[in-house]
Amino acid sequence: MQKAVLETLQAMRQKSPLVQCITNLVVMQVNANVLLAAGASPLMAHAQEELEDLVKIINALVLNIGTLDKHTIASMNVAGDFANKYKKPVVLDPVGAGASRLRTETALSILRTVKPCIVRGNGSEIMALAGELGENKGVDSTKGSLEVKEQAKRLARNFQTVVSVSGEVDMITDGTQFAYVQGGDPLMTLVTGIGCSATAVTGACMAVAKTPFIGAVSAMALFAGAGEKAGKKCQGPGSFLPCFIDELYSADYADAAKRVTME
Amino acid sequence: MQKAVLETLQAMRQKSPLVQCITNLVVMQVNANVLLAAGASPLMAHAQEELEDLVKIINALVLNIGTLDKHTIASMNVAGDFANKYKKPVVLDPVGAGASRLRTETALSILRTVKPCIVRGNGSEIMALAGELGENKGVDSTKGSLEVKEQAKRLARNFQTVVSVSGEVDMITDGTQFAYVQGGDPLMTLVTGIGCSATAVTGACMAVAKTPFIGAVSAMALFAGAGEKAGKKCQGPGSFLPCFIDELYSADYADAAKRVTME
Amino acid sequence: MQKAVLETLQAMRQKSPLVQCITNLVVMQVNANVLLAAGASPLMAHAQEELEDLVKIINALVLNIGTLDKHTIASMNVAGDFANKYKKPVVLDPVGAGASRLRTETALSILRTVKPCIVRGNGSEIMALAGELGENKGVDSTKGSLEVKEQAKRLARNFQTVVSVSGEVDMITDGTQFAYVQGGDPLMTLVTGIGCSATAVTGACMAVAKTPFIGAVSAMALFAGAGEKAGKKCQGPGSFLPCFIDELYSADYADAAKRVTME
Numbered sequence: 001m002q003k004a005v006l007e008t009l010q011a012m013r014q015k016s017p018l019v020q021c022i023t024n025l026v027v028m029q030v031n032a033n034v035l036l037a038a039g040a041s042p043l044m045a046h047a048q049e050e051l052e053d054l055v056k057i058i059n060a061l062v063l064n065i066g067t068l069d070k071h072t073i074a075s076m077n078v079a080g081d082f083a084n085k086y087k088k089p090v091v092l093d094p095v096g097a098g099a100s101r102l103r104t105e106t107a108l109s110i111l112r113t114v115k116p117c118i119v120r121g122n123g124s125e126i127m128a129l130a131g132e133l134g135e136n137k138g139v140d141s142t143k144g145s146l147e148v149k150e151q152a153k154r155l156a157r158n159f160q161t162v163v164s165v166s167g168e169v170d171m172i173t174d175g176t177q178f179a180y181v182q183g184g185d186p187l188m189t190l191v192t193g194i195g196c197s198a199t200a201v202t203g204a205c206m207a208v209a210k211t212p213f214i215g216a217v218s219a220m221a222l223f224a225g226a227g228e229k230a231g232k233k234c235q236g237p238g239s240f241l242p243c244f245i246d247e248l249y250s251a252d253y254a255d256a257a258k259r260v261t262m263e
Numbered sequence: 264m265q266k267a268v269l270e271t272l273q274a275m276r277q278k279s280p281l282v283q284c285i286t287n288l289v290v291m292q293v294n295a296n297v298l299l300a301a302g303a304s305p306l307m308a309h310a311q312e313e314l315e316d317l318v319k320i321i322n323a324l325v326l327n328i329g330t331l332d333k334h335t336i337a338s339m340n341v342a343g344d345f346a347n348k349y350k351k352p353v354v355l356d357p358v359g360a361g362a363s364r365l366r367t368e369t370a371l372s373i374l375r376t377v378k379p380c381i382v383r384g385n386g387s388e389i390m391a392l393a394g395e396l397g398e399n400k401g402v403d404s405t406k407g408s409l410e411v412k413e414q415a416k417r418l419a420r421n422f423q424t425v426v427s428v429s430g431e432v433d434m435i436t437d438g439t440q441f442a443y444v445q446g447g448d449p450l451m452t453l454v455t456g457i458g459c460s461a462t463a464v465t466g467a468c469m470a471v472a473k474t475p476f477i478g479a480v481s482a483m484a485l486f487a488g489a490g491e492k493a494g495k496k497c498q499g500p501g502s503f504l505p506c507f508i509d510e511l512y513s514a515d516y517a518d519a520a521k522r523v524t525m526e
Numbered sequence: 527m528q529k530a531v532l533e534t535l536q537a538m539r540q541k542s543p544l545v546q547c548i549t550n551l552v553v554m555q556v557n558a559n560v561l562l563a564a565g566a567s568p569l570m571a572h573a574q575e576e577l578e579d580l581v582k583i584i585n586a587l588v589l590n591i592g593t594l595d596k597h598t599i600a601s602m603n604v605a606g607d608f609a610n611k612y613k614k615p616v617v618l619d620p621v622g623a624g625a626s627r628l629r630t631e632t633a634l635s636i637l638r639t640v641k642p643c644i645v646r647g648n649g650s651e652i653m654a655l656a657g658e659l660g661e662n663k664g665v666d667s668t669k670g671s672l673e674v675k676e677q678a679k680r681l682a683r684n685f686q687t688v689v690s691v692s693g694e695v696d697m698i699t700d701g702t703q704f705a706y707v708q709g710g711d712p713l714m715t716l717v718t719g720i721g722c723s724a725t726a727v728t729g730a731c732m733a734v735a736k737t738p739f740i741g742a743v744s745a746m747a748l749f750a751g752a753g754e755k756a757g758k759k760c761q762g763p764g765s766f767l768p769c770f771i772d773e774l775y776s777a778d779y780a781d782a783a784k785r786v787t788m789e
């Protein structure tokens with residue numbers, strides 16, 4: 001797995017996949033900057049009138065329900081259909097699933113109809129999607145990734161997808177295999193958009209990886225390495241973000257790969 | 264008052280209130296990051312379909328009309344009604360009131376129907392809401408806070424609310440008492456979203472303070488302290504923002520409290 | 527030309543023109559911060575109900591189609607009409623023209639009906655508008671500015687506008703004269719919103735310049751100087767942005783002007 005992660009991260013830098021994000025209004029700038037720093041090309045667009053033109057030329061589609069409303073839900077569904085038509089892989093970030101019925105139901109509906117290759121969320125979101133309502137406090141997680149292992153496995157099997165759960169230790173499963181990623185920094189939970197950006201980079205890695213599972217693991221490994229280094233250099237959550245983007249840009253892929261263990 | 268400010272800031276850090284912002288598109292990221300650094304939890308959501316679910320779980324609602332249109336106005340009204348139903352306190356930031364009739368009228372309509380506990384704006388905005396059209400240049404203020412003392416008092420009494428006016432010296436009044444906050448840095452006027460973030464943190468403080476007046480003063484005191492320190496460390500308006508967020512994160516609450524004087 | 531650039535940059539700082547941006551959702555914050563650092567005042571607003579009130583008080587209007595949909599297209603058209611009615615100059619940034627028909631057609635429609643004084647884009651976008659579809663990869667350019675000289679000239683003549691093309695060397699033409707600007711840093715292509723911010727500052731310079739051509743050149747000269755300095759001081763694309771904004775704030779206008787040569 002470590003070799004596959006290393007190759008995936010190198011391929012992302014070399015091929016610069018074009019990643020379309022229909023994402024929430026809070027994180028658009030940071031998602032685009034993180035994708036650029038990681039070696040990918042961002043495309044932030046949601047107008048239904050241009051979705052077919054754009055989905056044709058992209059390498060991956062990222063759907064993020066962080067500030068969803070009926071217009072973005074419609075765009076996500078249309079983009080998802082085109083992604084299936086043109087065989088472009090899709091990642092879903094179910095931001096805040098469990099906090100409102102609209103979010104939980106929208107995420108489940110996308111899982112059923114668009115059939116994303118990867119779902120990347122935090123422990124509370126994965127738990128909500130697996131049908132077990134935890135005490136979800138807004139969009140931040142109250143559940144660690146390891147606490148939701150069974151739910152992640154069930155979700156992966158039910159929807160034949162890869163589930164990537166961020167936390168103190170990240171956990172990724174395709175329903176059979178389990179990978180764990182060590183690293184990161186507690187400040188990552190105090191900067192908005194870091195999780196959503198991990199999803200965006202998951203899209204970029206998936207576009208060049210041999211399997212969605214390897215893609216999902218590669219993105220979390222890159223974030224764990226860059227996050228840990230940024231946490232040591234910065235002065236707080238404000239300076240963390242520029243440091244983190246700098247670290248993504250000059251990331252040590254071998255170090256990132258070493259953070260991965262398989263169960 | 265200084266003791267109450269100190270206790271409020273400590274309580275915000277300890278209780279981490281969940282603050283929902285229906286805010287303008289320019290400042291969403293900085294508002295969320297500032298809330299996180301100050302110790303609160305942000306929730307940025309506006310879809311009418313999920314407002315009742317979300318307002319039930321929040322501790323404060325922040326309405327900011329910076330990039331309002333008919334969709335956001337409708338969301339603000341619905342969210343405001345639920346906030347009243349579920350007894351959640353509301354803060355209003357009347358960004359650009361006076362610059363267009365739409366903004367002035369929307370802000371006044373929210374004041375009348377949603378009845379926010381606190382209105383936080385700059386001198387020009389407060390003047391416009393008090394019925395005296397100044398020379399409002401866009402969304403930046405041409406009036407200092409002390410120049411609009413009578414207008415702020417009248418506005419507070421008319422709408423039974425607290426009025427918090429930012430400026431070289433911040434002034435907060437409930438129509439009877441007046442508090443003043445010293446500090447900050449001129450660079451704060453050269454970074455977009457600092458004022459809107461002060462409103463967001465006002466929401467977080469209000470959620471844990473004994474009175475809205477104490478909450479409003481506490482937020483401005485925190486900003487005055489962190490802003491002054493960031494202004495000394497940074498190299499210009501670009502590095503001010505990360506510095507400011509770092510300073511909010513490691514803020515000296517006793518120093519913040521000492522910046523407050525009562526009339 | 528160098529003297530005219532110097533005077534324009536000084537006038538922007540002194541007069542602080544109010545620049546309304548109807549721009550894409552990704553770059554709103556950075557555009558506003560860059561305008562403030564450069565000495566101008568940003569106004570980010572798109573609601574049709576307030577466009578007439580606002581366009582009356584602004585000094586320039588910037589239209590950017592980066593995340594266009596039918597609502598923003600309608601707002602751009604209405605704002606453009608008011609700009610013509612009240613004789614306010616308009617700049618267009620045709621983000622992603624060529625990547626979708628919607629973008630190409632919207633940009634051409636604005637060129638025909640709103641008649642902007644300046645179009646500022648990258649090589650691929652200018653090529654698409656000149657009727658020659660290149661291999662446009664999303665919103666990033668695959669064409670250098672000098673490769674599209676003939677297309678820029680034709681576009682400027684056809685629409686009686688100034689065409690400003692960013693690239694390793696920036697090229698600006700009014701269809702007769704050609705100016706070139708040296709400087710900048712490769713990191714500028716790895717930070718989202720730098721190009722869009724150049725368009726916003728082009729609006730601010732245009733508002734105070736003797737001619738749109740001088741305004742367009744002045745903005746690119748300012749960016750070339752600040753970008754080059756920021757590139758030397760920063761650690762990567764994450765720290766580039768705060769450095770760049772700091773450099774804009776303390777820019778050496780004489781140095782900026784010296785980067786301009788005429789053909």
